Amino acid sequence: MERPKRTMVKAIIWNLNGLLVMSLVGYAMTGSAGIGGVMAVVNTAIGLSLYVLYERVWSRISWGRVNA
Template structure:
């Protein structure tokens, strides 16, 4: 089991990567840095919450784990 701090750190790093990717996609699709940034920030907020919840949920599931 991992700590909450580790889960949050992983989620933040993942969201930074996603933020950069979504900004690029938004910029290519709209041609507007402002709209692209807004889209990326909204996506990052939603994605962060969903990823964190997903990670914490899987920490409670024992299926597929190998005992050490």
């Protein structure tokens, strides 16, 4: 099983990457760095919350695991 701290670190790194990509996409779509940034922050906040929940649920499911 994975510890909650590891899940959180993975989620933060993943979402920092997403924040950068969404900022660039938002800027490209709107032509505004401010609007693109707001879109990215909202998306990251929602995505981070859902990702942590998703990982914690899957950490409790034993299906597909191999005991080493």
